[in-house]
Amino acid sequence: MSKPTILLIDDEERILRSLRMLFLSNYNVRMTTDPHEAIRILKTEKVHVIVSDQRMPVMQGSELLRIARDTSPATMRILLTGYSDLDASIASVNEGEVFRYLLKPWLADDVKSAVAEAAAIAEASFSVHSVDLKSVQAGVEHKKPRVLIIDSEEATSITVREILGVRCEIVWAYNAQMAMEELAKQDVSVVVSDLMLGETNVAYILKTIKQLNPQTQCIVVTSFNDTSRLIELINQAQISRYLPKPVGKNLLARNLESMLERFNLLRSQPALQNRQAVAPISDDHEKMQSGNFLGMIGRLRARVAA
Amino acid sequence: MGQDSTGDKEVFAREMLALVNPIESIAPDRTVAEVAELFLNPDYAKVLSLPVVENGLPLGVISRYRFMDMYLKQFARELHGKRAIRHYINEKPLLVELDQPLAEAALHVAEHMQFPLTEDFVITRHGKYLGVGFVMDLLKAMEVRMRANTEELNGAYSRLKSSQLALVQSEKMASLGQMVAGVAHEINTPLGYVQNNVAIGQELFVQVREMIAGYEALVDNLLNEQATDEQISGQMAQIARMRGELNAHEMLGEMQGLMADSLYGIGQISELVLNLKNFSRMDAAATEAVNLNSCIESALNIGRNVLKNKVEVIKELGDLPRMTCSPSHLNQVFLNLFTNAAQAMGENGQLRIRTWQDKDSIHVSVTDNGKGILPEHLTHIFDPFFTTKPVGEGTGLGLAISHQIILQHGGEIRVESSVGAGTTFYIRLPLAVGESSHTDSTVLTEQF
Numbered sequence: 001m002s003k004p005t006i007l008l009i010d011d012e013e014r015i016l017r018s019l020r021m022l023f024l025s026n027y028n029v030r031m032t033t034d035p036h037e038a039i040r041i042l043k044t045e046k047v048h049v050i051v052s053d054q055r056m057p058v059m060q061g062s063e064l065l066r067i068a069r070d071t072s073p074a075t076m077r078i079l080l081t082g083y084s085d086l087d088a089s090i091a092s093v094n095e096g097e098v099f100r101y102l103l104k105p106w107l108a109d110d111v112k113s114a115v116a117e118a119a120a121i122a123e124a125s126f127s128v129h130s131v132d133l134k135s136v137q138a139g140v141e142h143k144k145p146r147v148l149i150i151d152s153e154e155a156t157s158i159t160v161r162e163i164l165g166v167r168c169e170i171v172w173a174y175n176a177q178m179a180m181e182e183l184a185k186q187d188v189s190v191v192v193s194d195l196m197l198g199e200t201n202v203a204y205i206l207k208t209i210k211q212l213n214p215q216t217q218c219i220v221v222t223s224f225n226d227t228s229r230l231i232e233l234i235n236q237a238q239i240s241r242y243l244p245k246p247v248g249k250n251l252l253a254r255n256l257e258s259m260l261e262r263f264n265l266l267r268s269q270p271a272l273q274n275r276q277a278v279a280p281i282s283d284d285h286e287k288m289q290s291g292n293f294l295g296m297i298g299r300l301r302a303r304v305a306a
Numbered sequence: 307m308g309q310d311s312t313g314d315k316e317v318f319a320r321e322m323l324a325l326v327n328p329i330e331s332i333a334p335d336r337t338v339a340e341v342a343e344l345f346l347n348p349d350y351a352k353v354l355s356l357p358v359v360e361n362g363l364p365l366g367v368i369s370r371y372r373f374m375d376m377y378l379k380q381f382a383r384e385l386h387g388k389r390a391i392r393h394y395i396n397e398k399p400l401l402v403e404l405d406q407p408l409a410e411a412a413l414h415v416a417e418h419m420q421f422p423l424t425e426d427f428v429i430t431r432h433g434k435y436l437g438v439g440f441v442m443d444l445l446k447a448m449e450v451r452m453r454a455n456t457e458e459l460n461g462a463y464s465r466l467k468s469s470q471l472a473l474v475q476s477e478k479m480a481s482l483g484q485m486v487a488g489v490a491h492e493i494n495t496p497l498g499y500v501q502n503n504v505a506i507g508q509e510l511f512v513q514v515r516e517m518i519a520g521y522e523a524l525v526d527n528l529l530n531e532q533a534t535d536e537q538i539s540g541q542m543a544q545i546a547r548m549r550g551e552l553n554a555h556e557m558l559g560e561m562q563g564l565m566a567d568s569l570y571g572i573g574q575i576s577e578l579v580l581n582l583k584n585f586s587r588m589d590a591a592a593t594e595a596v597n598l599n600s601c602i603e604s605a606l607n608i609g610r611n612v613l614k615n616k617v618e619v620i621k622e623l624g625d626l627p628r629m630t631c632s633p634s635h636l637n638q639v640f641l642n643l644f645t646n647a648a649q650a651m652g653e654n655g656q657l658r659i660r661t662w663q664d665k666d667s668i669h670v671s672v673t674d675n676g677k678g679i680l681p682e683h684l685t686h687i688f689d690p691f692f693t694t695k696p697v698g699e700g701t702g703l704g705l706a707i708s709h710q711i712i713l714q715h716g717g718e719i720r721v722e723s724s725v726g727a728g729t730t731f732y733i734r735l736p737l738a739v740g741e742s743s744h745t746d747s748t749v750l751t752e753q754f
Contacts, residue, residue, distance in 0.1 A: 014567040018499035021506050021560055057615045082494025104498035108505035 003028045004048035004119040009038045009064065010080075011056040015104075019051065022108055023115065035059040042072045048122040049115050054081035054088045062088060065096030074125045076118035076275065078102060080111070086227045093234055093242045100279065101234045114279075121274045128271050144169055145189035145260055150179045150205065152197040156221055156247065160192055163253045168260070179205055180293060183212055184300035189263040190217045190256065194245070195224045195233075203229065204289040206237040207281050211294060214273040215266040217259040221247050232283075238276040315405040322404050322411065325444060326429050326437035331359035332368070334392035338376075339383065341391045345370050353438065355425040358395045362434040366395035371424035400427035404436060412448045415441060473690075473703060485585070485641065488611030493578050496571035503564040503571075510561055513552050520545045581607040585637050595628040598636065598668055598735070599661055605640035606659075612648045617655035624662040629737055631715055639708040639719075643672045643731050646704065649695075650676030650729065663737075667717075670733040678725035687721055 008019050008031040016031040023029050030045070032038050035058050041047065050068050054061035065077040079092050082104035092098045099121075100114045146169045149157040157172035164170060168189070173179040175197055182188070188209075195203055209216050218237060223245040233239045240262070241255045266273045281287045329350070332341060344356060355369035368391055376382050376394070386394070400418055402411045415427050419441060426438045524541045527533035584600075585608045606619065613619060647657050651674050658673040679687065686692040688709040693702035712719040717735035 012495055012499070014499045014571060015495065017567060018502045018506070018564060021564060022502060024560075055615060080498075082498060083491045104494040105501045106498060108502055111502075 004123060005030060005046060006115060006119070007031070007038060007041055007047045007050045007075075008052075009033070009035055009050070009056070009061070010053040012053070015053070019111075022112060027115075027119070035064045038064060039067055039071060042068055042075065046126070047072060047075045048119040049076045049078060051078045051080050051111075051115065054079055054092070055083050060088070060091065062091035062096040062098075065092065065098060069097060074122055074128075076122045078114060078118060080104060080106065084227045084231060086225055086230070089227050089230045089234065090242050093230070093239060097240070098234060099238075099275065099277075101231045103231070117277065121277065124271050125275060128269050145263065146171065146186055147190045147192065147256070148173060148179065148182050148188045150174075150191065150193035150197070150202060151221070152194070156192060156194070156245075156252075159247070159249055159252055160256065163249065163256055176200060176202055176205060180296060181300065183209070184297040185304070187213050188216050190219065190259045192219045192221055192252075192256075195220060195222045195229070203233060203237070204281070204286040205293065206233060206239060207278065207286060208290045208293050210238060210276065210278045211290075212297065214276065215263055215270075217263050219243065219252075219255055219259060221245050221252070235279040236281050238278050240276075314407075318407045319405040321408045321447065322402070322406065322429065322439075325439040325447060326404075327353075327439065328437045329353060329356065331357045331364075331435050332391060334358050334360050334365055334395075335390050337387060338389055338391055338394060339387035341368060342373055342377075342387075345373065352440065353426060354423070354440075355396075355399075355438075357399070357428050357435055357438060358391060359435045364399060364401065364428045364430060364435045365392065366397040367399040367425050367428060368395045369424045371422075372396070396425065400425065402427050402429050402439060403433075404429060404431040408444075408447060408451060412444055415444060485608050486582075489578055489582055489608065492611055493575055496574040499564075500568045500571040500575075503568045506564065507561055510557055513548075514554055514558070517545070517548050517552065517554060520548055585634075585641075592634070593630055593632050595630045596633045597626050597628050598631075598670065599623045599626055601633055601636045602640055602659060602661065602670070604633075605637050605644055608637075609641050609644040609648070612645050613657065616653075617648050617651060617657050620656060620658045622658070622660040624660070626661055626663055626668055627737065629668060629735065631735065632711075635711045636715070639711050639733070640670075640672075642704045642708050647672060647674035647676060647729070650674055650678075652676075666737050668735045668737060670735075671730055672733075673728060673730040675728040678727055679721070679723040679729055680725060684721060684723055688719070 003026060005028040006023050008016050008029065010016050010019075011033050013033060016033065020029045020031055030041055030047070032041070033056075035052075035056060038050070038052070042050070050065065050072075052061040052064050056064075061079050061081065065079065068075055068077055077096055077098045078100045079088075079096060079098045080102045081088065084103060089101060092101055099118050102111060102114060144167070147160060147164060149160055149170070149172045151157065151172070152174050154172065154174075157170065161170050171182050173182050179193075179202070183205075191206070191209060193202065193206060195201065195206075206218055206220070209218055218239045219241040220233065220239050221243045230242060233242075240259055243251060243255065281290055332344070341356065344350060345353075350356070354371070355367040357367055358365045372394060376386060400415050402414065406414075419425070419427075423441060426440050427444070429436045429439050520541065524538070524545060527538050527541060581604065584604045602621075602623065606613070606621075644657065648655065651657070654675075656675045658671075660669075660671045660673075662669050683692075683694060688705050689702075690706040691702040692706075695702075709719055712733055712735070715735055717733060719731060719733045721729060721731050723729035
């Protein structure tokens with residue numbers, strides 16, 4: 001098998017030279033300081049992984065990755081940036097839909113393993129992306145999707161209900177216990193969640209969701225703004241959207257639709273679900289919370305089955 | 307409003323009520339002799355004057371002093387004793403309404419009372435007689451009130467002072483935080499490749515060392531007459547395998563390039579750290595003779611993070627003499643102007659910085675082609691806490707502090723702006739820095 005191709009974009013050539021050396025032996029390395037050149041490469045070559053800087057004079061990395069999504073959907077997208085600003089990280093979720101958000105300076109092994117994982121996933125999805133996904137989807141009949149809202153206030157769930165009406169089963173959980181019970185009952189297609197329920201941080205729940213069902217799509221709707229937490233949620237929860245609160249109805253409607261669509265796509269093409277594979281939880285406390293959460297769900301499910 | 311004033315009146319009435327002495331009023335037809343008797347009543351020992359009231363309305367007061375005056379004359383008792391008191395009264399007594407504020411009442415009494423103090427004042431409710439008030443009681447009440455006011459004022463003053471200090475500190479921290487975050491981000495790029503290059507070098511080092519060890523062992527065996535052909539061919543195979551895995555020549559060549567890059571990167575990091583040091587001037591004297599252009603360069607270096615990729619900076623820096631100033635504070639002013647400008651500009655931002663000198667001053671102008679400032683905002687732009695930025699993004703103190711800093715350098719700062727076209731800040735700093743402004747900048751150091 002030929003080496004996978006990795007495309008590196010950074011306005012600092014020294015970053016490119018340095019990364020190239022890291023990947024030289026195991027990858028076909030393409031690199032450029034010009035995002036437009038990168039788009040041209042994506043159009044003409046089969047690229048497994050694109051690793052882009054965020055702040056560049058011509059184009060922001062999140063914008064380049066958004067274009068990459070359309071140009072080469074099978075390519076896995078990674079952002080490698082020294083600027084951990086909130087706008088960039090939000091754009092990288094909502095537009096770039098990045099697989100990993102990595103920070104400079106990086107540990108060589110971390111970047112290597114993230115790229116290796118991404119390359120393997122890309123290889124598996126090339127074959128899927130070559131078939132016409134729309135036609136695949138249309139043929140499949142699904143049961144009623146289930147949407148879970150995790151929020152201490154009812155407003156978001158009311159909006160979701162207005163948008164989706166009877167098309168979906170809509171469940172509102174206003175505390176962690178309820179969220180757990182609902183997640184234990186049945187699979188959830190889309191989770192719409194805040195990050196804080198009152199004083200409780202529920203990031204660990206979001207980081208556990210992909211372990212319950214890798215197809216579940218997660219939309220975060222919050223007024224909570226913390227860049228490093230968001231970066232963790234990108235890498236460890238693979239949240240699909242990050243929307244500001246209070247969220248406009250149209251914005252939420254648009255994103256709910258595309259997430260329901262994606263859930264259906266993943267259901268029909270499970271090979272694609274790895275594209276949202278999560279990184280291990282880094283925080284020890286959250287790791288423990290997540291473990292307990294999974295354990296309790298397991299017991300609840302066993303009781304229901306019995 | 308109506309509600310409030312009713313409420314106020316109740317409070318005032320309660321204060322005044324404490325001053326009321328319900329002394330029985332005198333009818334105007336009582337005789338002088340009868341009234342004189344009343345003053346001998348021990349209950350009235352403290353009373354200076356008695357109220358004369360008809361149908362509830364106070365007609366006037368008759369004072370102890372008036373009697374003394376009258377009775378000092380011969381046959382006064384006989385002449386006046388039988389006559390009605392109404393002919394002897396002061397028809398313009400000191401009148402105070404019950405719901406009048408204490409301070410107002412005190413002012414009225416103070417303005418109209420006579421010396422020596424011979425009369426008490428009359429307290430009325432809706433114009434009707436209520437009682438007598440002693441001036442001394444009123445003064446005492448006022449004194450208590452003033453003491454309370456003073457304490458309240460002192461408290462308010464110290465609260466204000468500490469919150470102002472906290473705010474100035476928070477503005478300083480906010481701009482410092484922004485600056486540090488900016489530079490930290492700048493450092494991340496060179497740090498990124500330097501760290502990666504060293505990691506790669508370390509790995510390569512291990513591989514190359516193994517390879518050298520292989521070659522050395524081979525050379526040793528070639529020189530060793532007892533070594534067998536099998537051993538030698540085994541070693542040669544091992545070396546061939548290592549060469550297959552690692553193209554040492556090429557990799558070392560690459561590595562040489564990465565080493566050069568790393569040195570360059572370390573140079574970049576050192577420069578950034580130096581910029582930080584120059585900007586903060588932590589290790590320099592508070593006041594120093596510097597070239598203002600270097601302050602501007604220093605602020606630009608620090609602000610690079612907000613300006614980079616977004617703003618074209620055009621510098622027209624004239625030849626300037628050194629001037630004695632507080633460079634760290636002026637740096638702060640310039641950085642504040644640059645970051646404000648950057649925030650006001652969208653795509654294709656142009657920041658034009660000019661410096662020039664005339665006979666006695668140095669001038670700086672900072673022009674952006676941003677969205678401009680609304681005329682109604684322009685007049686408030688140097689006011690503390692005035693900000694058009696969203697809550698949490700600006701303290702509203704940046705320009706106020708800049709203004710303060712320029713004033714304390716004996717200079718002036720002004721602004722011109724047109725909406726949609728851009729904004730220019732002009733700073734003038736006097737060249738001749740007298741002793742006074744020297745001390746000023748010491749004060750400045752303490753304040754900010």
